[in-house]
Amino acid sequence: MAVPALRGSMSFLRQSLTIASKDLRSELRTKEALNASVAFALVILLLFSFAFEPTEVETRQISGGLLWLVFAFAGALILNRSFARELSNDCLDALVAAPISGAALFLGKALANLALLVTVELACLPVFGIFYNVPWTQQFWPLMLVMLLGTWGLTVVGTMFSALTVNLRLRELMLPMLVYPIMVPGLLAAVQLTAPLVMGQPLAGDLIPWLRLLIAFDVIFTALALTLVETVLVR
């Protein structure tokens, strides 16, 4: 009984990784979304730095919000392309008609988006550290954990709505309008956790409930997306 289940899980994972590697390969060849997203994120960080010249106290207050605002807006550029990429040549039809579950397709796309978003974030952090004079590496691994959890939440919700809006003419507008309100609990937790961590405070005490909220957000929306995506793809 356990062997077929294990084989099924391996097949699911293998198909997800096949889709993820296809998406990453396509994106790395064109760099359409990645270049736009990195450029947008860096410009926003630089403009904020020049416009407000924040003091250390102000930086402490705004760093979490600023970073996640940039990640969320820059992320929309990547998430928008996720299913839109499948429209040219009717590739989405070929994937939906193929013997791959909607959940495996979704997970593959979400993993590729996660990799691209994390790349954008890793490009932003050193720039943020230099221009805002922030010792962000002091709590490096806890910060990476929060970034990964926050980004996964953004990716899961964004990829789901990318599938939902793929056939809409105004999808570039609709995706942020649908994703950001739903992301509020996840983004709030990520902002509350990121601000102290980039200033060197440990991940403990009052921060733990926010970490729990972020994990719960990720688990709930991942389960919802994996369950509902098949209905979204076949109409």
Place this chain on the structure above:
Amino acid sequence: MNPVQVAGVWKYYGDFPALRDVSFEVQPGACMALLGRNGAGKTTLLRIVAGLARPTRGSASVCGAGTRDRVTRRSIGILGHGISLYDELSAFENLHLFARIYGVADPKRAALEWLERTGLERVRDGLVREFSRGMRQRLAVARAFLHEPSVLLLDEPFTALDDRAIALLQTLLRDALAAGRTIVISTHQLREALALATHVALLVRGRLAHTGERTAEMLEDTGWLYRHYGEA
């Protein structure tokens, strides 16, 4: 059990009925030409059989199972309006990708074999976006046949094909019929379709106006079917 079964299928787009109570079956090893004017519902019907759309009412099954069944989908090869290939990937990468997705035993070998069969082995590493229209179509044919499906669903397969690609597709379809595979082909190109077809189904405004064996008079006079069962 017949490999393709459609029972009482209705499909609405908003208030518009694209398909109205369509029922037919395709026998094993048969080739059904699905005919009809533009907007008759051919593509909608093929999409329902392929599991790409859900009927509003009624049901479709392939090889005895629902069209969204994973095993069923492995047995279907589909060639739609688009080529369903990634422009940013090479010819080999595209076929390898679909061979992996379809669970082909040796994806690399299958991809190379089909590149050779479609005469594209010399450009295996070329990106699809650099291919001519004919080459893209041949690669799309390879993608549809790659996993050796038992049921082939082809939507306007001869449209925009060059002579070489038409000849290739006709050979592959004849081989598939000889191997006992089942084919449903939707097309406006009556001569090519009727030459292959063993059966015909004519859709008129979403309703099945006629279904039956392809007769000699249909082949001799391609307008015969429309004159007898279609709209004036």
